[in-house]
Amino acid sequence: MLTFEQKQEIIESYPELTKKEVSLKRLNYHFEDSLYDKKTVVYHLHPNGNGFVFVGDLKKYQSDSKGMINIREATEAELREMITDSIGILSEEEHYEEEVLNVEQVWKNREGQELKLIQEDTLWNIYHTHNLEESYGSFEEAEEYLLSEGFRTSNK
Known part of the structure; x- marks a missing residue:
């Protein structure tokens, strides 16, 4: 030490x-x-x-x-x-800067279901229609969850 x-x-x-x-x-x-x-x-x-x-x-x-x-x-x-x-x-x-930008992404799975990933203040929230499904402290955590559940953005 x-x-x-x-x-x-x-x-x-x-x-x-x-x-x-x-x-x-x-x-x-x-x-x-x-x-x-x-x-x-x-x-x-x-x-x-x-x-x-x-x-x-x-x-x-x-x-x-x-x-x-x-x-x-x-x-x-x-x-x-x-x-x-x-x-x-x-x-x-x-x-x-990334913490204060308002980001909204639509993620879809193979069955056509959609989830929205929205940055709100310092949280990354995942919504199914208007219902909050999950909330994460970083984009990376939210992205990891979405990918593990079979969801992709049009960029992925």
């Missing part, structure tokens, strides 16, 4: 991050050039080595409901990858 000092040294090697001291000797690191209200990349780095990195909804991480992942046991390579990904998320418009 990396020490607090080692983690701090790795994090501070990113010149685009700004250190902010918080309570109980913990540190936050902000990406001030974020395109979003969210600026915190590293949250509550503690002298005991605990802390979190914001990775949003990237599928390669098992993040919590706030998009954070614990870095207590992270290796140097893992920590660097998380920080790089976090800065990427906060500096790329298209990452969050």
